[in-house]
Every structure is written in structure tokens, then in C-alpha cells.
Amino acid sequence: MVLLRLEGLLSEEKSGGRRRGRRRGRRKSGGGENPPKEQVADKQSDSVKRALARFNANPAPIGFPTEIDPPPKTIEVNWPLNEVPKEVQKQAGEIIMRRGEFGFLPQERVDEIADQISDLPISLEQALSLRNALNQEKSVYSHHKLMRRSNELNRRYDSGEDVISLSKRFDAPPVNTFRAILTGRGWSKNRIKESLKEPSRLKKRDREQFELAESLDRVSSVNQDETHQASMVFEDVLYAYFDSIGVRYRTQDDLMAEQKRAEGRAIITPDLLMIDDVRINGVPCAWIDAKHFFGADLKFPRKKTQKQVDRYVAEYGHGAIVYRHGFCGGLRIMGAEQLDASPLDLTLLDEFHEKSKNS
Structure with missing residues (x-):
């Protein structure tokens, strides 16, 4: 210096x-x-x-x-x-991304990723952070598509399908999926926002499903x-x-x-x-x-x-x-x-x- x-x-x-x-x-x-x-x-x-x-x-x-x-x-x-080369980001992205996988990864999946990227000039921490960015990008650009199917999501949910299976089916973050379900009920954005801030106000099944969605979502989780x-x-x-x-x-x-x-x-x-x-x-x-x-x-x-x-x-x-x-x-x-x-x-x-x- x-x-x-x-x-x-x-x-x-x-x-x-x-x-x-x-x-x-x-x-x-x-x-x-x-x-x-x-x-x-x-x-x-x-x-x-x-x-x-x-x-x-x-x-x-x-x-x-x-x-x-x-x-x-x-x-x-x-x-x-x-810096990480652009081609390495692309290669790592293909390894770390899986349909419907938006939450914290189990250790065996982390170990699998570590093994698969071991020959690439990118660390495990970098790859996992890249995964968050890719999931966020997917969430943002698929949001309107998800909301257009909010009525269908609500019907499936009311028929007994849980929020995680719906999240995987539609390849969307669990909390965003739950928001879409509530939208399908006709809830306003403000009502959804206030209800998710205080989940105790939700009915029993909704509260349990929201808490499950939160626990498996690193992208659109309410608690950051x-x-x-x-x-x-x-x-x-x-x-x-x-x-x-x-x-x-x-x-x-x-x-x-x-x-x-x-x-x-x-x-x-x-x-x-x-x-x-x-x-x-x-x-x-x-x-x-x-x-x-x-x-x-x-x-x-x-x-x-x-x-x-x-x-x-x-x-x-x-x-x-x-x-x-x-x-x-x-x-x-x-x-x-x-x-x-x-x-x-x-x-x-x-x-x-x-x-x-x-x-």
C-alpha cells in the first residue's frame, strides 16, 4: 500500500x-x-x-x-x-439445479454436489450460493405463470394435495406456491401479506402447510x-x-x-x-x-x-x-x-x- x-x-x-x-x-x-x-x-x-x-x-x-x-x-x-469463468458457472449450474428443489439441502445431496464439482474451479460455498441465485431467478421469471394457475393450485390443495408436492409439480418455491393457493381463494395481496406475517391467524391446516413451506424454502421465505x-x-x-x-x-x-x-x-x-x-x-x-x-x-x-x-x-x-x-x-x-x-x-x-x- x-x-x-x-x-x-x-x-x-x-x-x-x-x-x-x-x-x-x-x-x-x-x-x-x-x-x-x-x-x-x-x-x-x-x-x-x-x-x-x-x-x-x-x-x-x-x-x-x-x-x-x-x-x-x-x-x-x-x-x-x-473470478469464476462463465463456462464454469454454466457447468456448475447444471449440476446443482433440480426441479422442485428450493430449500436447504440434505447432507447427502451436498456431498453429491461437492463430488460432482470437484474438478471445476469453483468452491462448494460458491456453488451453493450460485444455486440460490439460480433459484431466485427462476422464481422471479416464473411468478406470473404460477399466479395464472392459482385457481388450479387452490383446487388441488383443497382436494388434499400438500403444498410441497404442488411446489414440485409446478417447479416453484413452496412459499410462493402457498401464496398462489391463497390468491386462488380470492385473497388480496395485503391479506396474504398480513396473514403470513402472523401465521397463527391461519386455520390449522393452512398454518401447518405454511410452516412446512417456510422450512423448505430458501428463496421466498418470509423470515430472512x-x-x-x-x-x-x-x-x-x-x-x-x-x-x-x-x-x-x-x-x-x-x-x-x-x-x-x-x-x-x-x-x-x-x-x-x-x-x-x-x-x-x-x-x-x-x-x-x-x-x-x-x-x-x-x-x-x-x-x-x-x-x-x-x-x-x-x-x-x-x-x-x-x-x-x-x-x-x-x-x-x-x-x-x-x-x-x-x-x-x-x-x-x-x-x-x-x-x-x-x-
């Missing part, structure tokens, strides 16, 4: 700014031996220019301090990458608490890393609290807004967002992420996305570098998952 004083655009900076207080020690993690891939960003692109211009912008971007003391530093970060908590821990991992290399930044919580006070609501809140001029593999990055999953080159997650990135780029310029389980080499998000977790100490995350597994 090389720390240099900013020149040019940053030479007129004043003093002031904030620094996040909490720090955590880190040990050096293994992996990440590969050299950085060829950068997607054109260093003369509008997004890169905007990232550099944030230091002198008037008015300053939302949440960015007008005074920074000491003045911003240029911090060069060499971030090794180990553990996933959300893991994402927050991954953000803490990123904070610890950037603290360790002396980067100043503002957190999502900082930005959210400030915007709620000023505007009554959160407006734009990347996980990290860089106060220093951070160059990752030579590319200026004004913000970082953490994604606790594999960055699959698929239409739905790519479109969803691009929409989010476009908002960040419009306000702050070029940034980066850090994928906990790495990413596919075919994935391209305009205005953002794609990074994996190679240089990060994931001890906090490992401890969280171990605790969750044992609780």
Missing part, C-alpha cells in the same frame, strides 16, 4: 471530516494469489471523473464532508481476484433474519479491513442517521462512502457495497444490482462491489468494480455461521 497526498483535484481541500471509531484486529487470510483482472473501468470514464470530483464538488455529494482534516490521502489498494444478520457481519468485516489499512470512510449507519434527521428518510446509503481517495487495482472507488452472496452472471441479480449502482454513481461516481463468495468473470456492472473476499479476514463471519448452526 502506498499513501500519497492528493494532488490536482484534491489540492484545494480544506479541513474537517469524520472517522469511524470502532476497530477490530485482523489476521492475514490465505488465498488471493492471482493478479488483478483487466479492469472494466475506463479511467477517463464519467463515473471515474465523478468519483475524483467529489472532493471539490459544490455542493458536496449527499453525506460527504465539506471539510476533511487531515486532507484526503490517495491510498492504493492491490486487491487480488479469483439470518440472511440479513450475516450481511451485517460481512459489512463489519469490510470495516475492519479498511480500518486496518488506514482508510477513512462513512458507514451506511452514519449516512442513514444523518439523512433521516435532515430529510425524514434514508435517501442514498452505500455500505462505505470513502473519505480518502481509494484506488483499488488502480481505479478510483468512491464507495463500496457488500454483497453476501456469489456474483452470478444472471439477468435478474445483474439488473437489480445495476439499478442500485446507477444511483450511487449518479451521486458519488465510480465504486466497487465486494462479493462474499466471489463472482463470475462474465459479470459486468457499469460504474463499479467487482471484487471478491480474497484479502479479507472472515473470522467474524465464520464465527457467526458457527453460532447460528449450533443455536
